[in-house]
Amino acid sequence: MLELLQYEFMQNAFIAAVLVSVACGMVGTYVVVKKIVSISGGISHAAFGGIGLGYLIGINPIVAAIPFSIFSALSIGFINKRIKISEDTAIGILWTTGMALGIIFINLSPGYAPDLFSYLFGSILTVPDSDLTLMLILDIVIIIIVFLFNREFIAISFDEEFSKTIGIKVEPLYLLLLCLVALSVVVLIKVVGVILVIALLSIPAAISMQYTSSINKVMTFSVIIGLVLNILGLWLSYIFNLASGATIVIILGLTFIISSLITKYW
Amino acid sequence: MSDKALEIENLYVSINKSIILKDINLNLDKNDFLAIIGPNGGGKSTLLKTILNLIRPDKGNISVFGKNPKEALNIIGYLPQNTFFDLNFPINVFNVTLMGRYNGLFKNYTQNDRKAVINALDEVSMLEYKDRQISELSGGQMQRVFIARALAREPELLLLDEPTASVDPKMQKSFYELLLKLKEKMTIILVTHDVGVVCEYVDKIACLNHILFYHGIPEGSADAIGKTYNCPIDIIGHGIPHRVFKKHE
Ligand SMILES: Nc1ncnc2c1ncn2[C@@H]1O[C@H](COP(=O)(O)OP(=O)(O)OP(=O)(O)O)[C@@H](O)[C@H]1O
Ligand SMILES: [Mg+2]
Numbered sequence: 001m002l003e004l005l006q007y008e009f010m011q012n013a014f015i016a017a018v019l020v021s022v023a024c025g026m027v028g029t030y031v032v033v034k035k036i037v038s039i040s041g042g043i044s045h046a047a048f049g050g051i052g053l054g055y056l057i058g059i060n061p062i063v064a065a066i067p068f069s070i071f072s073a074l075s076i077g078f079i080n081k082r083i084k085i086s087e088d089t090a091i092g093i094l095w096t097t098g099m100a101l102g103i104i105f106i107n108l109s110p111g112y113a114p115d116l117f118s119y120l121f122g123s124i125l126t127v128p129d130s131d132l133t134l135m136l137i138l139d140i141v142i143i144i145i146v147f148l149f150n151r152e153f154i155a156i157s158f159d160e161e162f163s164k165t166i167g168i169k170v171e172p173l174y175l176l177l178l179c180l181v182a183l184s185v186v187v188l189i190k191v192v193g194v195i196l197v198i199a200l201l202s203i204p205a206a207i208s209m210q211y212t213s214s215i216n217k218v219m220t221f222s223v224i225i226g227l228v229l230n231i232l233g234l235w236l237s238y239i240f241n242l243a244s245g246a247t248i249v250i251i252l253g254l255t256f257i258i259s260s261l262i263t264k265y266w
Numbered sequence: 267m268s269d270k271a272l273e274i275e276n277l278y279v280s281i282n283k284s285i286i287l288k289d290i291n292l293n294l295d296k297n298d299f300l301a302i303i304g305p306n307g308g309g310k311s312t313l314l315k316t317i318l319n320l321i322r323p324d325k326g327n328i329s330v331f332g333k334n335p336k337e338a339l340n341i342i343g344y345l346p347q348n349t350f351f352d353l354n355f356p357i358n359v360f361n362v363t364l365m366g367r368y369n370g371l372f373k374n375y376t377q378n379d380r381k382a383v384i385n386a387l388d389e390v391s392m393l394e395y396k397d398r399q400i401s402e403l404s405g406g407q408m409q410r411v412f413i414a415r416a417l418a419r420e421p422e423l424l425l426l427d428e429p430t431a432s433v434d435p436k437m438q439k440s441f442y443e444l445l446l447k448l449k450e451k452m453t454i455i456l457v458t459h460d461v462g463v464v465c466e467y468v469d470k471i472a473c474l475n476h477i478l479f480y481h482g483i484p485e486g487s488a489d490a491i492g493k494t495y496n497c498p499i500d501i502i503g504h505g506i507p508h509r510v511f512k513k514h515e
Contacts, residue, residue: 033355148372155365159351165318166368166419167339213356213399 046098122245
């Protein structure tokens, strides 16, 4: 496996796996404990609108996805707290409207959209240096936000009403948390694609929660589990010539099943 | 700081357009221990939540040691009547209690906060469970942890919404003894249906059934106190309006 690292695309894929693990381990932990897996699914699919917009106006689709997914995160958060429709419905609307916008934008774009497939399903073997830099910057932003607001995120995930009584501004912090999800979606898009992002945001944390009752440890374990499984998936997809995003997700899913069986019957 | 621990004037609260609290007036001094009794749906929890700024009143004024409810949150400790959380939440007893020490953005928990938590858990006899995951406790033990979370705040005003609802008699007694001790340092409002306890420990009592009927404990023989307390029991039992209460004054 090590000799593979002499290829530049493999080095990039390896770095991408590391960057992705940080985002999915840290933010994924909140996604799981705050039970915002479906909201995060909505945000990640809506990000496809941003990808389409990128093609249309001729900028890097990943860059265009940043404001787009932040906007969809904020709107779902707002709808959730302010307007009287069920969260479920709001997610459904956002999810599909975002994707539909992406399709229309791509329709309107001149010519043919190269590597569209990689934004939908991911392609860890073709991450360019520029995207790695962007992912690194987003990771740093994520780490800083987690570091600064970890206590508040834990409190609002545990009990929103009590959080208000100790002086936490629940609504802005919830919106900030959704923005954090939006940023990690962008980090993950290149590796697993908008459709499979949610696997990386939920499975590593779900596995970790089977082994510890400390949220900070869940975070650390998730980063490590994410890293190991991403690299395993990457390697398997390379040797069997399979789609990398899907291989990684299947590895994650299988590990979750095995881990559940072990914790249940061991 | 004002010496009045709590001043409520002319408070009206409605939820979904129905009036829950009507013209509430209440004054508490520092170190007062007030019990609020009253029928289910009378608005006891609503009153506590309004003091905590969880519910905005339609009109009226609340001041806690001279501060408005929003500013007063860091000097109020609160035990909710119900706490809903995900039983799989990865958090242990110590860290749940530590949330009671929260004191604003960018202020990390200190050694002092940890000491206060240890102390509070000790006071409710839950220290030996400090590393347990929260869902691995019995209902009453969980309740004691939430009491500890309120105590850990070392508040000036302690609001307890039916604290002993699922706590065994032995623990109840030691809990009320603890409240008597805490009263030296803070003002306590206790919502309870346990009128027997009310007689034994509190200084003041109020009955809340949309309007608040406030009653200081008369100084006098145990008998007289007993009589006074039969009164609210009857009121609760039969839903007779508060006019009956007034006769005793
Ligand atoms: N979220 C809510 N939505 C609608 N009505 C509510 C809500 N919360 C409380 N109420 C109503 O407000 C009234 C007062 O409720 P509250 O919880 O304050 O009563 P309580 O005195 O604490 O009763 P209990 O002894 O059962 O705890 C009730 O009639 C209840 O139906
Ligand atoms: Mg109540």
